[in-house]
Amino acid sequence: MSDSIVNEEIDRRPESKWSMVGKDPYSMPLEKIDLAHPGIWQENEFLPFLKRLREEAPVHYCAESATGPYWSVTKYKDIMEVDTSPHIYSSEPTIGIVDAYEQFTIPSFISMDPPKHDEQRRVVQGVVAPTNLKALEGLIRQRAQTILDGLPIGEEFDWVERVSIELTTQMLATLFDFPFEDRHKLTYWSDVATAIPGGGIIDNNEQRWAAMEDCLATFTRLWNERINAEPGNDLISMLAHGEATKNMPPMEYLGNILLLIVGGNDTTRNSITGGVLALNQFPEEYDKLRSDHSLIPNMVSEIIRWQTPLAYMRRTAKVDTVLNGQQIKKGEKVIMWYASGNQDDEVIENPERMIVDRPNARQHLSFGFGLHRCMGNRLAEMQLRIVWEEIMQRFERIEVVGEPERIYSSFVKGYAKMNVVLHPKKAA
Amino acid sequence: MVKVVFTDHAGSEQSVEVATGVSIMEAAVSNGISGIDADCGGSCSCATCHVYVDKAWLGKLDAMNPDEDAMLGLSTDRQDNSRLSCQIRLRDELDGIAVTTPEFQF
């Protein structure tokens, strides 16, 4: 996920002089380490850089980078401190490392501080509360079953495209009770909202606005349909009939819808792919899972930790402050590297391993902590639990073939492509 | 030792005895009481250790600090007797305290 304001700048291309790809993390000068450059994330070379910072400079200043100066926070406990001190570390103006183009920003509470954040979140969070999710579980399961039953057996195909993207898109459509045949628009709008102009999806910000207007028009039409019908279980109906939400101004409605679409899109998609990859890297964990499906809920939390679908969230210092001995000045950018905190062996034993029955698996940083803690965390867990329950009913093994292709981003940690071959369960 | 009585949303009851100084959240987790997730390990920053405190005991508790109040604000089923159990330290006066866990932590 990101919101419209997380822009990975074009001049951060792989061949850029800032890239650390192929460099030895321990021989380069400490101050040159620039975690925000996407190269090492795409090439899966980030772990030793994170480790070095945790060991030698847990609160690290990068003075020069394509995205300007910023602090990197890499230890679990320091991240926790930043995340739980919104009066010192602000979510405004944005939670991405690049400052927003103000005129192209659709406001949403992820980049607001209290009290406005709390007011706005309170209005919508009920729609993804577990009580409501219960009502959607059956339909989400049915759709997952249909996708999995349609997959080819014994033949190589791209898991990302056929399963992770399709499942996530269908789940979003289910949540919104969105016209099923138009469901790919949801993924498109999510991609457009976060795209970099010139990066392949859109050429300029005018195109972004055209797509966002189409999105608003579509959701306004759905709102009008739902408000004239009996209250239903879908998110739009809940917003349209809810006491606190029914008079929401259009831009706020759009901001909330986009936050839900964007928030639930790449994150869940990459967790679905990441789980398959992890079980291939740790076959003994796959064996444990095969012999005990009741480990699925715990494994889901562990997959979310191991994958860490969002590598970081940014804060901006509101005042001069000190963090683990370092002086941070008002206005400076502070990046909480969840992807590093989740690998901190002072808190998490054998962090590089995905362990399906890991004790305290829920105590990971992937959802953040504090007032901005992921609003969709129960939804994400439910989706992943259902998918894994259905996968384990059907397949003996999902075999990853070759190396997956990773995304060029230091924010969204995920996969563009991952080929697999399915091996069916032997008939009992 | 102090006794804590946990009732789950369906009404089944379990009591545990723990040392003073321990939080109600820790009392639950260390004794395998389900219904409390405590994702942040007691840092008042996840709200997944939400409980309803029996009204008879509410008055004996220390007042909520603003952080607890703000985190509880993220809960969709907050009631007047809602508290985050990691923020309640057990003292001798709380011996026998009764709390109910919600159906879902969110």
Ligand code: HEM
């Ligand atoms: C495994 C999947 C997911 C991960 C790893 C994830 C991660 C995160 C993180 C790290 C934040 C914290 C933002 C901050 O501290 O600034 C966040 C916030 C948020 N997430 Fe998720 N997310 C996931 C799934 C979802 C889903 C499915 C939804 C859809 C409902 C969603 C909606 C949101 C919203 C609305 C916020 C803003 C909360 C606020 O600012 O108060 N997320 N997410």
Ligand code: FES
């Ligand atoms: S354990 Fe997280 S708020 Fe109590």
